[in-house]
Amino acid sequence: MLLPALMAFSSGELTPEQVRWLHDTLQLEENTPRTEGYGAGPSIAHRPFTDDEGRGLVLELARTGESGWVFALWFGEDGRPSTETLESHRTLFRDLIERLGLTLIEINPPATADEVGRMYIPPEPGNVEGGVGGVYWDLPYKELDHAWLHLGLRKDAPREVKEVKLRELMRFPIWSVAPEPLRSQVEEFLRET
Numbered sequence: 001m002l003l004p005a006l007m008a009f010s011s012g013e014l015t016p017e018q019v020r021w022l023h024d025t026l027q028l029e030e031n032t033p034r035t036e037g038y039g040a041g042p043s044i045a046h047r048p049f050t051d052d053e054g055r056g057l058v059l060e061l062a063r064t065g066e067s068g069w070v071f072a073l074w075f076g077e078d079g080r081p082s083t084e085t086l087e088s089h090r091t092l093f094r095d096l097i098e099r100l101g102l103t104l105i106e107i108n109p110p111a112t113a114d115e116v117g118r119m120y121i122p123p124e125p126g127n128v129e130g131g132v133g134g135v136y137w138d139l140p141y142k143e144l145d146h147a148w149l150h151l152g153l154r155k156d157a158p159r160e161v162k163e164v165k166l167r168e169l170m171r172f173p174i175w176s177v178a179p180e181p182l183r184s185q186v187e188e189f190l191r192e193t
Contacts, residue, residue: 001036001037001038001076001077002034002036002037002038002058002074002075002076003037003038003074003075003076004038004039004072004073004074004108005057005073005074005075005080005081005086006072006073006086006089006090006093006107006108006109007070007071007072007073007107007108008070008071008072008090008093008094008097008104008106008107009064009068009069009070009104009105009106009107009108009117010068010069010070010071010097010102010103010104010105011067011068011069011102011103011105012067012069012100012101012102012103013067014069014100014102018100022061022096022100023045023061025096026045026047026059026061027047028045028046028047028059028060028061029045029046029047030045031044031045032045032046033045033046034046034058034060034074037074037076039062042062042063042064042070043060043061043062044061044062044063045060045061046058046059046060046061047059047060051081051082051085052082052085053082054078055075055078055079055080055081055082055085056075056076056077056078057073057074057075057076057081057085058072058073058074058075058076059072059073059074059089060072060073060074068105069097069102071092071093071096071097073085073086073089087111090107090111093107094107105117106118108152109153109154109157110157110158110161111158111161112158112160112161113160113161113163113164115161116161116164116165116168118168136174136177137174137177137178137179139174141182142179142181142182143181143182143185144182144185144186144189147169147182147186148162151165151166151169152165153165162189163189163190166186166189166190167190169186170186
């Protein structure tokens with residue numbers, strides 16, 4: 001089974017010539033979408049390869065919707081790729097997105113603040129009798145150390161990525177009723193910057 005190691009989501013229009021150029025540049029098997037593993041549906045082309053440490057990996061180009069493009073690196077039973085392999089592909093994906101004039105939406109896992117995907121923040125609910133629009137804290141964590149996974153981050157994620165995710169969490173209406181230990185820990189974390 002294949003699992004995602006790195007996924008770069010972007011949007012924009014590409015001509016057939018640009019898509020062909022991508023196939024050539026990435027040495028993808030044209031008209032051979034990935035059929036195995038999670039999320040294979042949007043795949044339009046892929047290329048299996050082995051990294052310097054002998055791990056079997058898959059490089060993929062996928063299409064989502066009318067103008068969404070995904071550049072992905074997948075790993076299998078041989079294990080996750082090295083940090084060097086991940087970072088070289090991160091650089092490659094960012095360069096391709098820029099060169100093709102696409103808009104970066106997010107890279108997962110993010111390494112910098114501009115790679116963090118932005119979530120839709122609903123408007124603040126109106127006041128109702130007895131409180132604020134029925135907002136209550138029903139999340140399982142009450143301390144910052146437990147919040148990272150819920151925010152889609154590992155504990156060792158870059159600090160700037162954590163800051164973006166925490167500031168985003170604080171914009172949700174639910175933040176007004178977050179447990180005090182979590183609120184204090186988040187404020188302290190953000191003051192340390």
